[in-house]
Amino acid sequence: DVKVTQSSRYLVKRTGEKVFLECVQDMDHENMFWYRQDPGLGLRLIYFSYDVKMKEKGDIPEGYSVSREKKERFSLILESASTNQTSMYLCASSSLAGGPKETQYFGPGTRLLVL
Amino acid sequence: AQKITQTQPGMFVQEKEAVTLDCTYDTSDPSYGLFWYKQPSSGEMIFLIYQGSYDQQNATEGRYSLNFQKARKSANLVISASQLGDSAMYFCAMREGGIGNQFYFGTGTSLTVIP
Numbered sequence: 001d002v003k004v005t006q007s008s009r010y011l012v013k014r015t016g017e018k019v020f021l022e023c024v025q026d027m028d029h030e031n032m033f034w035y036r037q038d039p040g041l042g043l044r045l046i047y048f049s050y051d052v053k054m055k056e057k058g059d060i061p062e063g064y065s066v067s068r069e070k071k072e073r074f075s076l077i078l079e080s081a082s083t084n085q086t087s088m089y090l091c092a093s094s095s096l097a098g099g100p101k102e103t104q105y106f107g108p109g110t111r112l113l114v115l
Numbered sequence: 116a117q118k119i120t121q122t123q124p125g126m127f128v129q130e131k132e133a134v135t136l137d138c139t140y141d142t143s144d145p146s147y148g149l150f151w152y153k154q155p156s157s158g159e160m161i162f163l164i165y166q167g168s169y170d171q172q173n174a175t176e177g178r179y180s181l182n183f184q185k186a187r188k189s190a191n192l193v194i195s196a197s198q199l200g201d202s203a204m205y206f207c208a209m210r211e212g213g214i215g216n217q218f219y220f221g222t223g224t225s226l227t228v229i230p
Contacts, residue, residue, distance in 0.1 A: 042121075103150060106160035
């Protein structure tokens with residue numbers, strides 16, 4: 001079974017803190033994604049990566065950065081957390097090998113509260 | 116314009132009845148894939164079913180089927196014989212063109228199965 005793990009299920013941070021969210025997948029997937037999920041807005045893509053050290057901006061990259069130094073690990077960084085970044089953060093990965101049917105596999109999510 | 120539209124924020128269905136969750140999409144790319152995911156209250160996203168733009172037949176996976184109407188750009192999920200465990204958020208998603216491309220998600224439909 002594909003396994004995508006995220007470093008924390010729940011996180012509480014203060015405004016202005018630097019926040020690291022880590023995601024690890026064990027299936028040698030090329031693609032990795034970070035989303036935030038808010039009620040009524042669905043999932044919105046923050047950043048994605050299709051290879052080590054490669055990254056692409058998604059729809060809402062402002063206030064976030066990412067790092068992919070190893071194939072299995074994709075980190076999301078909030079340089080200076082703000083209250084409007086309180087959200088559920090979902091990491092996902094997918095393979096290129098499966099062709100067009102290849103789905104994304106999701107981690108359990110991190111619920112971040114910024115006070 | 117929204118790539119994926121789910122117009123039903125919430126739905127109720129009686130146990131053992133069938134239910135249809137609506138999804139319309141917008142793309143000019145002739146090659147695309149459509150996906151449905153289930154998100155229980157625990158938060159993890161579970162892949163349910165896939166339909167490719169060139170597939171001639173509607174996709175089916177157990178109690179799930181996808182009513183694909185290409186000309187109308189709709190990809191509705193049909194759940195037959197609803198069970199209490201089907202209560203969850205359901206998301207429709209689309210990937211255009213190449214397999215490395217990003218996914219676009221709808222805002223989701225909350226389904227409640229009534230005993």
